[in-house]
Amino acid sequence: MGRAPSYAAVGVACLLLYSNSLHGDFVHDDIPAIVRNQDVLGSSPLLQLFLDDFWGTPMSDAFSHKSYRPLTTLSFRINNWLHGLEPLWFHVVNVTLHIACSILFTRVAVRIAGLQTKFALLAGLIFAAHPVHTEAVSGIVGRADILACSIFLLSFLLYHDEELGKRKVTLSCCLAGLAMLAKETGLTVLLVNIAYDLYKSWPYVKRSILDGKRSEESVRFARRAAKVLVAMSVLLVLRVALLQGSLPKFSAQDNPSAFHPCPHVRLMTFCYLAVFNCWLLFCPTTLSHDWQMGSIPLVTSLADCRNIATCIFFGCCLLLAYRCFADFENHRHSPLVLGCLFLVIPFLPATNLLVTVGFVLAERVLYIPSLGGVLLVVYGAQLLYDSGILRQRAALICSIIILLFFSLRTIERNKDWSSREALIRAGIKALPQNAKMHYNLANFHRDSFQTQLAVLHYREALRLWPRYASAHNNLGTLMSDGEEAENHFQSAISIQPGHVNAHYNLGQVYRKANRSQEAVTMLERCIRLDSAYTPAYLLLAKLQPGPIAGRLLKHVTRLHPTNSDLLAHYADWLLQNYRVEEAILYYQRALKHQRDHQGALLGWAKSHLSRGKTYYLHFALSRWRAMKQQNENKSRIYSIVNTADLFIRSWDLYKQGQVTSQFHHSTTPSVLYQYDFAPVMEKGLDSESLRGIPQQRNPGSKR
Template identity: 60%
Template sequence: MGRRAKEAGAARVYSVVIVIAVLCYINALQGDFVHDDIPALTTNPDVLGTSPLQNLFNNDFWGTPMGDINSHKSYRPLTTLTFRASHWIAGLTPLWFHVGNVALHTLCCILFARATLAVAGLQTPFAAVSGLLFAAHPIHTEAVTGIVGRADVLACLFFLLSFLAYHDEAWWGREKRIFYSSLLAALSILAKETGVTVLLVNLLYDLYRSWPPVKRSIQDMRWNEESIQFARRAAKVFMVTSLLLVFRLAMLQGSLPRFSSQDNPSAFHPCPHVRLLTFCYLAAFNFWLLLCPATLSHDWQMGSIPLVTSLADYRNVATCLFFAGVLWLAYRIIADFESQKHAPLVLGALLLSLPFLPATNLLVTVGFVIAERVLYIPSLGLAMMVAYGAQMLYEKSSARSKTSVILSAGFCILLTSFGSRTLVRNLDWSSREALVRAGIQALPHNAKMHYNLGNFLRDTGKPELARTHYTEALRLWPSYASAHNNLGTLMPGAVDAEAHFLAAIRHSPGHVNAHYNLGQVYRKMNRSEEAVIMLERCLRLNAAYTPAYLLLAKLHSGPIVGRLLRHVNRLQPANADYLAQYAEWLQNNYRFEEAQRYYEKALRIQSDHKASFLGMAKTYRARGQKAQLHQLLLRWHMICCVQRRSRIVYTGDLYLRSWELYKPGQVTSLPEHAKPSHRLNHHHPHLACTNVEMAPLLVSGGETEEQTLDGLCALRDRAEKDMKPG
């Protein structure tokens, strides 16, 4: 009966945790792609399925090859694979990506509740408290509501599975627990790098539970059976950890990720004492966010937290209090190795501290100051320690009924405040505008927030307001290269734009877009030689930057143009626009057979590509292939009928008849007997064969000239590409 009652209590815990986890994120399901979701999902070929599946295991999280110098070096193929599966099932529909994140978070809550019951040994009501606090904690909104935060949630899922496989004997028993635990730890690392810390947590908690026989063995200077078994497990864990670390280092492929001072100012400060004081304060600040998540932001870069430059800074008081608490906690844990009475306290401290180590800048330099998503796994430890503290107060109380009422009321207030804060924070992540405005409200002195808001205002057609926020970003952070670049794209005068692009290059010599944009400005100012120099520098920084090749092709003439366009097609072989552009150059140079091959390739990629239809028609005309031209016009006619679903008048015969009656170079207009029938608009200009332009092939019957379907000739000349933001 006792076992059955315990199982029933555990089932109730899991049920209530599931309900709260879903309710706290129910309003997140309607959110859009925002912030890092856009580059990581909507433009990532590994997610969209436009790249081979094996590329997913060679590229970083953002779709860049790991060996590329510009790679972020974040190797998370398992997370990317889940994104690819979501896209394969439902396309780029944000709803199903959010559903996946909430489902994974719910599973993590269930597994954590299991760990508190089966491994930590919390009483059932207090295990429910820990699970509910974790389910509703507002610090998790970036990881759960932000779609790219799935990396942290998925890593936590396999983290908990690995921990339970190692320490919960009801799962796989004692014989194969190291194997299954190591396998799940490897999956956690493939979801996100911080998953490697589960191996340390497993080993140290195993040491805690095995300490009495291990201590006896040390004192007696003689192995006993329990210490031998622990030594074997420790050796296996060390071996697996070493192999996984070697694999992860090998995936760096000879280079480390590149960060800048604006990403993590404290890590790049020249004074060691400033770095130490700031890092220590940041650890205390992260702990405060776990305790009181009142101020939350999706980005804490660029002056959000000023550097601690002296001992007189009042923030050092908070640092001292935090580390005093850490020392007291360490003392209690060491003392408990002897008594073995406070397992939840020891396990909570391990979960709180070890997964946070990679974010402290003590082991490696990271590209952020504060990142709320990295607190997803450490919050497990805090939730467990809070629940265990409440359990100790209840057990030591002489009036348990009153204590139970007080603790229940306090927990309800805390859970309500956490849940409501999470629901409100979910709304901040619902759209790009909501997120950037929430960021400005939370951190008005953060230059990155003004830059992000400026980007949003620029993209929504409000350039004046965008310039205001770019200017404010530069006031707060004068060396902000991307703000200089984007402000330059909004300058009405070429001189002002040039000044901002030069400033961007001065502060960030590797800024590719600034070099390209400066080349654009020089081209408009007729400073062609300087434009070429800038574009060549741009290509030295990024040899695959296709807009620079296209602009160079406009600045050059002769065979070099063909070589540039051919190289663009090597870089982007599946781009119909680039294929048609090179085919047009071939056609203009009387290489009609080659041009035709490229037009056909473009049409295989995009069957309704208008520029390729136009080019093919010109090629057939130049080669005298009237039958093929007639078939091409019929094909275009059918495509337009399907797309427009309207009454269409076919004028291909008119074009062919005009071709037969008037040879190139004879006239510039059609005579009366060759004019179109009364069903067509007589005011619409029809160019005869003197030019390479052709008459509109398809005209909507009975409509005005403004309502007619655009002819192929309207797309002959490609518009000049806009300047590149960012």
């Protein structure tokens, strides 16, 4: 089969395998990164997109996740601009990028690695069908990995593929920078480029070193290497500068091994995690969207049998490394060397050796390293095929079995990513001892008004992970007994003193018990923890005397000067306190930002009526009728919003253990304030609810 038919076959295979993922919903990290991200929704200036992290928090913020991927965020923004928040088109782009990656990898296999065409086709098909890629392809935020991989492969091909013309080293380095802007691991293509170039140029370089005579080839290599090293240094300096003086903050539940006090426990666990990642590449039987909270227990003793697997794995790695270095002389096994480079170098950032990462294991991180794993397997199949007739049959049978298993597993796994409930239940099935899975399922039951089931799973999460602050907080919001709720909120605060929602909810408990001074104290702590925590200001305004309440409400309007609900709320207070002229101004500001804001329109009419200007009432009533008729068609949408409890749905999936997840929020204000705050606040906020409250977007603020 020629190259063009091979590329076409790989593309068709991708499309068939992921066709059942196209109608999936926004799930897991899609909610904070897309649905609630102002940089994606277009409500923030385009420039702000290049100042914020992947989740929409300013990079200058001390609590930023520090994941800087503006190219990926820009692609989401374009998706939203073209088709709105329609999941289908987001999935279409992901699948298209996966097709591009699979085709580019097929070209790398045949042109650079030197595989036979039929085995290059096999490599492309296995990569296309690999089940570990479902998180990157079917989960929309996985676009960061797919986009980075596609640019990674383009950069590699421009550097090494002579069929594309003279080596375009400068353009390859520019593409590496773009890959880094899609996801940080994209930068590793520069290391892969220079390492593989050294391998190909080693005979000339060695001769120059030993004989002291520079050849033309060695000089060219030195120039290419200098360009790559300069580009890599510049990009690394820029990336470090983007951290703006602080590293991301993680907790023990994100990555328990990184926080263990014993160095030998950390080392043994990190080594075993490398083994486990490799196992997922070669035998992806157990897959999960979240591996936190004890999913992979720490290796605390030398007697742990998992150390045997670690020793075997690193023994094999040493043998492969020896074989690769030995091949520097004769270049007989280029696919072996290239496979090892693809497998090892892009995986280095996830090993915790360079920096601490915020996860135990993440399947989408394996998207680029899987290039190397697939190349090694297919090269082994080619060697087996070339060694005899009987082995040809064995290689053929093994290839068919692998492709069939991977394809069926991928199609089945895509179904897990179709909805929030399906993903959570798949996670529970795969990792029943993961406290985060039970917490997520409890949140789902809570949003579905199945309170008893929610309580059951919150308690199970606390049994598996007793120091789970968010589970204590959310469980407290479901307790009918005030004392029991208070105990849960206090437990959450004792575990995580910066848990702002637990402070707020405890303030609610005190208010209901007529312990007003304690409620005020707790709400003031909320504001000290997060100066833009809107619910605390609003509740304090209810508890404080008139002038102080007015100052609090006015401060909220300064925090959110374009939020019509808050502007109208302050205008109502002004009207109640007979400050009619000021009330009219704030009602007009609210209507300026939302022309169909009913509360602001009625308040504006009442203000004029109180001054005897009845002719304004006719105008207001006419406009009211027009808005009412328009909104009748949206009644179903409003009913859903009114039962959404501040759009808590699906928020549970954003890395709850990180400090980031407790304080920083991307929101759509118009969803939240279409109904009175009181019923929602009486119910209390869970650890996700604040995501729906508009937050200050001042990059210089500290919350």
